Amino acid sequence: MALLVLFSTMSFSVEMHYCGDHLVDFSFIQKVDTCMMKAEKAKPQSQCSMPDMDMEMDCCSDVEVVFEGQDDLKLSFDQLSFDQQIFLTSFVYSYVNLFEGFDENIVPFKDYAPPPLIRDVQVLHQTFLI
Template identity: 70%
Template sequence: MKEVLRKIASISMALIVLFSTMSFSVDMHYCGEHLVDFSLFEEVDTCIMKTEVARSSTACNVMDKALEMHCCSDVEVVIEGQDDLKTSSNQLSLDQQVFVASFVYCYINLFEKFDENVVPFRDYSPPPLIRDVQILDQTFLI
């Protein structure tokens, strides 16, 4: 479960960095108040009205509502990504490097699993029983 959460967190952080640095533009072509063409990746196709009636935007504003339908416009929405990302390069002194290396080594060894249960006194026999201490001290387990 812990490994799955770690993978989800790393993928989500990678996607956050990707989408925060990505920039894109949306092109839209309007004829009057109607959206004629919409494009994410290419330039929009201009309509035939724009080639037939070449009017400037000031002329479109002056004309009445009937002629305003012939005025075409292109709208481009640009969403800029973040460009000032930098990697942090901190310089560590030799003492700090030694501390970090020893800390990581000790921390990793805390979670190291042993393959078998190590019994250090398995090859040694117990000392010979010269006298029974429990009987001498009259200490008995009930």
């Protein structure tokens, strides 16, 4: 479920550079390389002449595809009613204080000595726990 929420809210873009009908470069992170030619004005693909894989300067084009994620999953604290705000703050406060540790390890019976051992019952009856 967490992966579904993560991928539905994530946005990214893909940039592609075409020279004629051939894909020259694509990138997810950075700008694409423009195959050492600057496309001043893109011509329609029907007007591009490519004899023997020789590409003209005007036939290169850049395509950018942007995938936008959902933005409506964000709730602001102002949209909650006053009762909901009080409940949320008290829940967070009690949850945070739930895991606070003690300063010292308290042993309630440390001042008391064990009872005297009059006879060892296990040795007397020869019953040993293994």
